Amino acid sequence: MTVDRLLPDQDAKDLIDLTREIADKELARRVDEHERAETYPDGLFATLGGAGLLGLPYPEELGGGGQPYEVYLQVIEELAMRWAAVAVATSVHTLACFPVHAYGTPEQRERWLPDMLAGRLIGGYSLSEPQAGSDAGALTCKAERVETGYRITGNKAWITHGGIADFYALFARTGEGSRGVSCFLAPGTAEGLSFGRPEEKMGLHAVPTTSAHWDGAVLAGDRLIGEEGQGLQIAFSALDSGRLGIAACATGLAQAALDEAVAYAKERQTFGKRIIDHQGLGFLLADMAAGVDSARATYLDAARRRDAGLPYGRQASVAKLVATDAAMKVTTDAVQVFGGYGYTREFRVERYMREAKIMQIFEGTNQIQRLVISRHLAK
């Protein structure tokens, strides 16, 4: 079903229309095949980039779309309604552009951002390590100063688009402690960089997630983004925005599950009437709709605060928590509405339920979100 969106202006409406056209033709038609076969959709991100959908919340002067988060996130949600893996990778790409945009020098921004924002260069985000996920400060990947720049040694994990992306926002240790981490814009082709086999995931099959192994690759000095030691500050400020992207992905996924469930409940008959007309099922669907709407309202509130220049870290964490928990519940209930059919791979709701689970885990587990929220409360 088409979501009736509240949008700030005609340009935003046109953007959503364009997104829907591309999402219907390029995503909805290809998603089942690629998710089932676990194959990467070659050329798809080039199409999204060509349409201008890979740099939406960045300034037009640098090749971005100049859109507020309120609009950008609804584009992500529309993508997620058709293909969660593509929406997540789009959100991660946008996140990977953040360090250069927010902390890069004017030279760095002009050199890289136009290609990144146009989607000619696809980005990944490389903060996590096998032993450092929620506790990002525990990362050990080393960046040693050498004559020509920085030598990188260590292992990174859980990289969306790993091995495929053209660049990675890489966080590595230049010193000790929480002020000893630095941010780099690493090319995907760096000599001495290799990637692990794609993880065998529960869902999001079409876009690979890999580990990365840095074996003394040397990055030129101008690949350092921000100051030495500023890495964790950059990583965490990027994550506030990234969490909103995931909240939007989760909302789109939940909306898709609701749409499938409602359509099925209007068609399927038991005891002489449509199952949506049985109060037990009708109320379940009503709760699902309430979950989707509240997820959307919550991320949009955080986005509007961000767009207005207000603090939004707490609201971003609330949005991520609320939207991803809603997605888990709504997709699980969608399977319930379908009964036994919902448990088979014939129907998309089975996939939605698998895809929802990761949303409660990545870009800060929902336990970390609660930690962030409670620390705000304790201030």
Place this chain on the structure above:
Amino acid sequence: MNIVVCVKQVPDTATERKLRSDDNTLDRDAADGVVNELDEYAVEEALKLKEAHGGEVTVLTMGPGKATETIRKALAMGADKAVHLSDDALHGSDALSTSYAMAQALNKVGFDLVVLGSESTDARTGVLAAMLAERLGVAQLTLANKVDVDGTSITIQRITDYGYDRVEATLPAVVSVVEKINEPRYPSFKGIMAAKKKPVETLAIGDASIDPSQVGLAAAWSEVVDFAAAPPRAAGTIVKDEGDGGAKAAEFLASKKFI
């Protein structure tokens, strides 16, 4: 090269399409208007020719005020400007009078090459390209799945049952294209924004020296006398396969004279 692409707004084939009960013409308000699909291929080909040879791409459409949405789409894809032939007197024009009105508009706008889709999804007459070429007195190159321009000469490839024809002509010319010719680009968000600032000239029939007695429903050579909704499909026959399914299927086909 001055390229004019003719585009038509048609009712979305995904929605229910209706005729009007008062004059038996298409009910344009009953369904969402979209760009005729083959015309998107025409726009794409025009843009490719411009990218290769330089020049300008002008969009020409004939239709009611609502057709501006279609013009915007073509401009968002990258066309430079548009001409909208719009006049109440044109309502109900058949293929012949449409070709007359469009030819008059094309003469006013000027062109080296006219590109259009080989047919529309609503009327599906597929004759406009030939009629336009005749009225304009220029070469017609129809059903192209490949177009090459070299100076003032133009060559197209037309797929046939036995292979393909190569058809050559000298510009100016009219080319109609089929869907195998290219893959139309999506407009970009920037293209959509830029399209809002591109010039759209609206022509009434007087502006294009169109004789009102030759257009519109009254001047139409063909007339829709009556129409009815397609009858609902009859229920199918379900054959349970008890080892003789193949024979029963063959019997069914034979009863319908398929075999």
